[in-house]
Amino acid sequence: MAEPARRRGGNRPRNAARTTAPGGRGRPVADPARAAALDVLKAVRVNDAYANLVLPAVLREHALAGRDAAFATELASGTLRRQGTYDAVLAACIDRSLAKVEAKVLDALRLGTHQLLGMRVPAHAAISTTVDLVRSRVGAGAAGFANAVLRRVSEHDLDAWVAQVAPDAGTDPVGHAAIAHSHPRWVVEQLRQAVGPEELDALLAADNAAPRVTLVARPGRATREELPGTPTPYSPYGVVLDGGDPGAVPAVAEGRAGVQDEGSQLVAEALAAAPVDGPDRLWLDLCAGPGGKAALLAALAAQRGARLLAIERQPHRARLVRRAVTGSDGAPGLLGVLAADGTAAPLPPGSVDRVLVDAPCTGLGALRRRPEARWRRRPDDLLELVLLQRALVTSALDLVRPGGVVLYATCSPVTAETSGVVTSVLEQRRDAVLEDAAGLLPQVPDAAGPTPGTLQLWPHRHGTDAMFMALLRKR
Numbered sequence: 001m002a003e004p005a006r007r008r009g010g011n012r013p014r015n016a017a018r019t020t021a022p023g024g025r026g027r028p029v030a031d032p033a034r035a036a037a038l039d040v041l042k043a044v045r046v047n048d049a050y051a052n053l054v055l056p057a058v059l060r061e062h063a064l065a066g067r068d069a070a071f072a073t074e075l076a077s078g079t080l081r082r083q084g085t086y087d088a089v090l091a092a093c094i095d096r097s098l099a100k101v102e103a104k105v106l107d108a109l110r111l112g113t114h115q116l117l118g119m120r121v122p123a124h125a126a127i128s129t130t131v132d133l134v135r136s137r138v139g140a141g142a143a144g145f146a147n148a149v150l151r152r153v154s155e156h157d158l159d160a161w162v163a164q165v166a167p168d169a170g171t172d173p174v175g176h177a178a179i180a181h182s183h184p185r186w187v188v189e190q191l192r193q194a195v196g197p198e199e200l201d202a203l204l205a206a207d208n209a210a211p212r213v214t215l216v217a218r219p220g221r222a223t224r225e226e227l228p229g230t231p232t233p234y235s236p237y238g239v240v241l242d243g244g245d246p247g248a249v250p251a252v253a254e255g256r257a258g259v260q261d262e263g264s265q266l267v268a269e270a271l272a273a274a275p276v277d278g279p280d281r282l283w284l285d286l287c288a289g290p291g292g293k294a295a296l297l298a299a300l301a302a303q304r305g306a307r308l309l310a311i312e313r314q315p316h317r318a319r320l321v322r323r324a325v326t327g328s329d330g331a332p333g334l335l336g337v338l339a340a341d342g343t344a345a346p347l348p349p350g351s352v353d354r355v356l357v358d359a360p361c362t363g364l365g366a367l368r369r370r371p372e373a374r375w376r377r378r379p380d381d382l383l384e385l386v387l388l389q390r391a392l393v394t395s396a397l398d399l400v401r402p403g404g405v406v407l408y409a410t411c412s413p414v415t416a417e418t419s420g421v422v423t424s425v426l427e428q429r430r431d432a433v434l435e436d437a438a439g440l441l442p443q444v445p446d447a448a449g450p451t452p453g454t455l456q457l458w459p460h461r462h463g464t465d466a467m468f469m470a471l472l473r474k475r
Helices: 005-010 032-047 051-061 068-080 081-091 103-118 121-138 141-154 158-165 173-180 184-193 200-209 260-271 292-302 315-325 381-399 419-428
Strands: 213-218 238-240 258-259 282-285 307-312 333-338 352-358 399-412 430-436 467-474
Touching: 032 051, 032 068, 032 103, 032 121, 068 081, 068 103, 081 103, 081 141, 081 158, 081 173, 103 121, 103 141, 103 158, 121 141, 141 213, 141 258, 158 173, 173 184, 173 200, 184 200, 213 260, 213 381, 258 292, 260 292, 260 352, 260 399, 260 467, 282 292, 292 315, 292 333, 292 352, 307 315, 315 333, 352 381, 381 399, 381 467, 419 430, 419 467
Parallel strands: 282 307, 282 352, 307 333, 352 399
Antiparallel strands: 213 238, 213 258, 399 467, 430 467
């Protein structure tokens, strides 16, 4: 992402640093786009916020739009994605542990490093604006420290720094990949096991690419032709937005369309495409929050004369589901939204024809959109999540009737959360069988999952989140 034209060559934007606060004695006012990016990093660090969710409010607060908003977005998101690499570089440029650097100064240094190593910002502009940002938020002493550190960072480009600070790729390929592609080592190990060493670098690089904004037309409520953008290659409902604010698209503003990754659209399509024996009247989304898949499933169900019931354990997320499904045309196909525990859903056994279990997971397949997730997850999270995933699939098999189907999906390619869960459940359930899901999405090439019959999408192969799908049928 290039810096806006008016900033190139070191020309200062309006209201940027070097002007002073009212009264003439205050600290300099920082460049609004860089100040906004710093606020996003603080929200992620202090409040455990998700960058993509907090960004719109921060951009409004700083009155940013157009190229300035795009610059702030790339600066914040790119810094979070490459934080591991940049921290290794900064550690080589600072004579003390990064843990002893004031947190907001370290955030600013990461922003400056991303401008120097990851964006086409001239070095003098990247350094001076970051120093002004530190001076305005912290003080003159910290600004001098930031200036000295960033000048050291600017001595090499990214490839030269990686060669200097990463372990040798020949003797420690996982350690090298962790630094070169900015992923925690344990995440690299899990992804290497899932995709294989030959495709690992391509997958990790795809995780660091800014995701495209993809829209979905909800069938019967909107058509793909009324959405601006390029049709998605695999989903018949999606377009890739060419630019601009998706909220300004009339169908999106009216709730007849939405923002949804193509991989998530394909999960809903796969469940709808699965054949069932007997009646097909009641569909269930067992883990519906925040509601994107539920909105698409409800529209698909309405076209079949079926209804969707959505269940979400957390009440505030259940409200998000209602909001996502309901538009200016109401909520076609929606039976209701329940705030309930999916592992103990208040429904009679054998009462549902189709069930989607889009289970909570590590989210390691969606690191393009949730760059901070790689730094929050820990290896210990895996066991707790796997136990929950097994319980949810078991509950779904109890709720579905004989001849009905359960689609288990995760936005993670980690084998413990994908084939491991399916194998474990089937070992305990004599009344369920794994069916071949490949025929559900015949238009998607090279999507064989880790277990025969399962599906696995990949960012580097398909341009989607790394969605896993397995189809189970109740005997």
